[in-house]
Structure formats: structure tokens, C-alpha cells
Amino acid sequence: MQPRPLNEPTVSPDAPGVQEAMSYLHDRDMFPELLRFRNAGLLKCFAWVEEEVAMHMEQWEAKMAVQSISRLIQRVYEWYIAWEHAPAFMKHARGEYIALFRARWLACLPPSFTLGLRLFLRTTLPTLPANERLFHILEQLGISERFDKTFIDVMFDEVEQKILDTCPGMWREPRLDSIRKSAKDLEERWLTMVYGHMFVRTQNSENAMMMVTGRLDHFISRNLVELRTSEIFDIIVDFPDTLPAVQDLRLCMARSLYRPDFIEGLREVVNQRILQPAADTDDIITFYVSLIRCLRIIDPQGVILHKVAPPIRKYLRDRPDAVRCIVKRMTDENESFMQEGEQVVPIQQVHEPFDDYTDPHWLPEPLDAGADFRTTRPMDIVSTLVSIYDTQDLFIKELQHLLAGRLLAVRNSPLDEEIRNVEMLKMRFGEAPLQVCAVMLKDMTDSRRTNTHLHGEEPHPLYTTVISRLFWPTIQPVPLKMPGQFKTLQDSFEADFHKFKPDKNLKWVPQLGAVSLKLDLEDRTVEVEATPIQAGVIELFSEQNADTWNVELLMQKLGGIDRVLVQSALDFWIGEGVVKDEGHTYKLLERAEAMTGAPRPLMVEEAPPVDEKEKHQAEQMKIYWQFIQGMLTNLSSLPIDRIQAMLKFAPGYDRSVQELAVFLESARREGLVIFNNGAWKLAKK
Amino acid sequence: MKVAVKQWHAVAYWKWDTGATTEQDANADEDAEDDVCGICRVSFEGCCPTCKMPGDDCPLIWGQCTHVFHMHCLLKWLNTASSKQQCPMDRRTWVTAERKVDR
Structure with missing residues (x-):
């Protein structure tokens, strides 16, 4: 028992x-x-x-x-x-x-x-x-x-x-x-x-x-969302290729349960990987665009985007080159902001609350939508990007700059692409803002006609683009005078032009453009593409009995241009092995010499001459100097905020306090004003 | 050395030949800047308010009184009753001048 x-x-x-x-x-x-x-x-x-x-x-x-x-x-x-x-x-x-x-x-x-x-x-x-x-x-x-x-x-x-x-x-x-x-x-x-x-x-x-079964399904969703959240950066970066993963996420996120974590993870990634000084603006924009596309799949109502995007937008707004990047890509053939089958649509207004009551698929706002969330009309990418900024003007200006640069760079290739671009942009931004661009294009076609008319069909060494000055970005004048045969070419063209269009005169913008040169030297020929200044310099060297020059003389002969410009042109020819630096003078090398020492690094290419916006701004600031002077004379000393507030009354004044501060600082260096106890004062003469 | 120009792509801008200032123009170029149309106050090289394209599409008109305007601006003015066919600047009867082709 x-x-x-x-x-x-x-x-x-x-x-x-x-x-x-x-x-x-x-x-x-x-x-x-x-x-x-x-x-x-x-x-x-x-x-x-x-x-x-x-x-x-x-x-x-x-x-x-x-x-x-x-x-x-x-x-x-x-x-x-x-x-x-x-x-x-x-x-x-x-x-x-x-x-x-x-x-x-x-x-x-x-x-x-x-x-x-x-x-x-x-x-x-x-x-x-x-x-x-x-x-x-x-x-x-x-x-x-x-x-x-x-x-x-x-x-x-x-x-x-x-x-x-x-x-x-x-x-x-x-x-x-x-x-x-x-x-x-x-x-x-x-x-x-x-x-x-x-x-x-x-x-x-x-x-x-x-x-x-229900619990298990939850479990799968949660785990997959967690996993994908940790990988989200790469998924977004590789976007169209990672579409299946994004689709999975959408299915998993059908329960709003995991959204807070997902949003948190996304924000963190954005902060760590994107909003960094080291990140390229172009990359940030690419990421932003992919992000928008991904989230549009995951959450068509846009609540997640609404929660994640603001830091990126704010950051982009602070990046000075963001507009340029966006504009460049807007007009770039290969890299379009458009997905296949997408229509070019006019830029839409944001922040416009939008409820389509006739939509049978209408859904109420999701639970996690914040108080400031409004169902907005689904926007295309370009509209979204443009809406980062308060006005479109920035884009229009940038577009003009970009177009100007490109038009002056095209040689005789057809303008079809540029024309198509401008047409497309017109559809987006409307006719009026792009009027200036249209004038630029017309200038180009007119120039072509003029040149053909003056020179006939056979090739002529000089091709001149005649532009309508007021419709192009401000070009800083350079007092360049082209020497020798260039002058002859210019003069004959100018005369022809005046005969063709008797009521118009031609003013050269000599520093712009490009020259293809062929140099016949004793033992060799050199073919190069040069800037007009470089061409002018070498033209002077080719004059009889003048194979040795110094910088001052060159400057003077070229109409008194800046020393830096002459120097960089000389460096260019030294780099080509045509000119030799002999201390204070430069000598033409009729016979090639072995390069002594390492070739001098070329000076940094000059920024494209049309890109002188900042200088231009400084110019404009001078106008406001009059106002500031008046203010300070009457009120003796003022803090910068007051100056800014008063300048706001001046017509067309749109500078920020920072820009004003920079300006005042430069004025101080010139000894025009003094800064004391947080207030600015006119310097006593 | 001989320098041969194979191709020179140059850039220039045009300016109306308003005749009067041609001589000083050469040196005072940038300062004497914008002569504006007395009616619309837009630069001659720009276009009148109704035009979109500057240049030949929106030409200038010279009066015998030596005043110059955008042609469209002036014609519009002359079409109004209050103009009495006078130059808006000096109230002399407007007579369109022949452009002197020769400088």
C-alpha cells in the first residue's frame, strides 16, 4: 500500500x-x-x-x-x-x-x-x-x-x-x-x-x-514595426526600391497602437542623421522627398508627416542653399520630383483646410492627430517643398539666376530643353512670375537670329548673345577692355548691329562668355577653352615684341581690371605651360619648357559672374545707409532693434536684424559708426 | 605666337540709342543709368505696363520736343481726351520726330 x-x-x-x-x-x-x-x-x-x-x-x-x-x-x-x-x-x-x-x-x-x-x-x-x-x-x-x-x-x-x-x-x-x-x-x-x-x-x-490568433497577429505587427522602425532611415533612403517594406509597414500600422513609437523613432532618426551640419542639403531634400512618399503610403491622411516634417522644414529654411538645390532639381531632366504618371499642377496653397464632403472614402481625423492638424489637400512634392518658404519669390529669383547661368553657358545647342522647363514652371508658378524667364529665352532666340542675319550661315568667330539687361540678374560691371583682335571683332559686330537695329546700341559685358583659342607657338599648338579675361591676357602676349609683361601693365592694358583677375588668368596660362613666372614678370614660352616644380594650383574658379547676389545686396544696403545716418544724426544713439524697427518704414526694406548687424559691423570697420553700450552712434568726424 | 580665335561666345546687352547722351555715354555709362519713360516711369529698356517683351516689341517714340516715351504709353496718352494731342512733358503739340539714323 x-x-x-x-x-x-x-x-x-x-x-x-x-x-x-x-x-x-x-x-x-x-x-x-x-x-x-x-x-x-x-x-x-x-x-x-x-x-x-x-x-x-x-x-x-x-x-x-x-x-x-x-x-x-x-x-x-x-x-x-x-x-x-x-x-x-x-x-x-x-x-x-x-x-x-x-x-x-x-x-x-x-x-x-x-x-x-x-x-x-x-x-x-x-x-x-x-x-x-x-x-x-x-x-x-x-x-x-x-x-x-x-x-x-x-x-x-x-x-x-x-x-x-x-x-x-x-x-x-x-x-x-x-x-x-x-x-x-x-x-x-x-x-x-x-x-x-x-x-x-x-x-x-x-x-x-x-x-x-488575434494576439499573435498583434504580436507580429508590433515586432515588425519595431524592427522596421529601427531600419527606417535606410528604408527611406532606398525608397522606391523598398516599397514592399513600406507596404508591410502600412498593413502593420493599420492599428494606431504602434504609431507613437514609430513617430518617435522616426523623429530620432531625423535628428541624428538628417538635421546635421554635415548632411548635404541635397541629401536632406532627397530624404525629405522620400519621406513624404513613404509616409503617404503608410499614412495617407498625413498625420505622421505632420508630426515629423516640421523640424526638417525649419532646418531647410535655415539652409542658405536649400532654395538653389530645390530649384536645380526642379529643372533637372533626370532627377525629377515627379513620379511617373504625375501631372504638373499649379503650386497649391498650403494650410488651406480641406474637407471633401462628397468623398465616399472620407475618414475622420485619426486619434493621434494633434489639435493643430488639419486635413490638407494632398499636395504634390514640389508644392510641399515650395511651401517650406513663406513666399515663392525666393524660388522665382533663384530660377532666374539658374536659368541665366545656364543660358549663358549653352553654346549653340538648341534651347528646347530650357524652353520646355520654363513652360513647365509656368504651369506651376503661373505665367506672371516667369515672365522674366520668358524674356531671357526670347533674348536667346533673338540673338541667334541677329547673329545669323549679320554673319550669314557660315561660321563666324564671334557669336554674341544680346540680352535685355533689366530682365537678367544684375551683372556687376568689370571694366574689362578686350585688346587686339578681340576689339576688332567687337567693333565690327557693334557696327553691324547698329546698322541692323539702328535704334539700339550695344554695350559689351566683356567678362562673360567663353573663347575657344588656338595658339600657334614655334614648336607646338595649344588649343584651349578660356574665359575672356584669360583670352585678353594671352592676346597681349601675342603682340609684337611683347613676350614679357608684368601684372600692373597687364591690368592697365585690359582697362584697369582687378589684380586678382589678371593674376588668376596668368596662373591659368602658367598651368597650360604657355607662360612662365619670372619673379615680377611673366614671359611667353615660345618653346615648351619642362615645368619647373609642381604646377601651381589653379586659383579657385571665379564664381559665375551672374552669381553676385550678395554684392548686389550690399549695394542696396547703401541706400539704407542714408536712412540710418539720418536716424543717428537726429537721435544720437540707437540700439539695433530700434534701427531695424524704423528701417521697416523705408520702402522695400526686407533685411533681417542679422543682416543689418553685419552691415553695421562693416560700417564700424570703415569708421563710420561706433558701437557703445549696446547702441550705435555716428562716429564724430 | 599667333592667337587664333576659333569661336568667341560673347555677351552684350542692348540699350536704346536715345541720341542725346551718346557722347558722354561711353564713360558715364553706369551712372547715367536708367532713363525712364516719363509716363510709366519704367526704364526705356524695360517695357510699358501692357507689354511683356521689351525691345522691338515695345519700342520708343521720339517727339520733336526731344522727349522720349514708350510708344505704347504715348499713344495711349494721345488717345485720351485730356491730352489735347500734347506732349505730356511740355504741353507742346506732339509731333513725332523722324529718328536720326545717323549719330
């Missing part, structure tokens, strides 16, 4: 003596007594099981090998079976025995068992169908019931592992579907295996399954 250790032989319940004893007891109604006796014995002997459990768990904790868990379960089951056998005669007492055994043995499990079980179960996954016996044991021992949460966790672990194995870096194909499918598959197999024999599929069990 007493439980015995496993290694001792048990008495078979069917042995003749036992049968007799049993029927004796049965007749006297002693079974309850007997049961009590047995249970007491069981409890006493349970110490053996406890010892065994403790031993295996110690092993587990020491080595973390799942075999310990496996062996433990195996052993306990052996005890369970051995002791169950003893009272085979008392069929009705079996339930009591099971409950008692389970309660006792589960009670002595340490907390670390949960983890052990979890890992152990993981190892059984690959050979799932072969483990039917194991799951039978687990159920018998009450583990399935007690640790049901662990069983579910095992499934989650497996799914997570699957995500980690197959998803990172895989952006070019959709993952979500296959993961959902494999999870579903796993769930089906696992749950049937673990619980399958416990319940028949009833409505109830279906419901229970649904719960688990």
Missing part, C-alpha cells in the same frame, strides 16, 4: 494475496480508511520526488541545458506511473490521486522552471508531430494546464525568431504575408498538438483560438 522508491519492485495488484485482502477490506467498508492511510504515505514519500526535482533543477540552473528539463519530466512521469499503479483496485480514488500528485509536484518547482520549460518546448518544435507522447506526458503531469501561458509564449518566441531571421534588411520583398502565414501554420500545429486531444473543436474552442 505504501509508495516505494522506483528501484524497488512493486507488488502486482493482481497478486492473489492482494485480491483477497482487498475484498476483505471492501466487505468491511474500510476503503476510506485505507485511502487516508495511502495518502498519508504518499505525502511522506513525496520527499523523494522533491529531491529528484531539486537535483534536476540544480543541473538546469547550473548548465542551462534543456536536457535537464527533459530528464526531469521523464523521471517525474515514471514516479507518477509507478505510484498510480499501486491502488489499481480503487478506480474511484484515481482522480484524487492525480490531483494530489499534481499539486504536490508542481508546488516544488522553482520559478526558473518556466524558462526551462519554454526553452525545452522550443527544441521540440521542429519535430512536432513525433512528440505526441511527450505532450501526453505533459498533460498527465498537469504541466499543460498550469503553464499554458508558457506554451503560448513558446509560439510567440518562435514567431519573433522567425521575424528576426527573415526580415532585417529584407526590404525588397513583402515579408508580412509570409510571416503571418507561417505563424498561422505554426499556431495550428502547435495548438492541436498541445491541446488538441483535450477538446474537440467546438464553437468555444474556436473562440479561444481566435483570441490567440
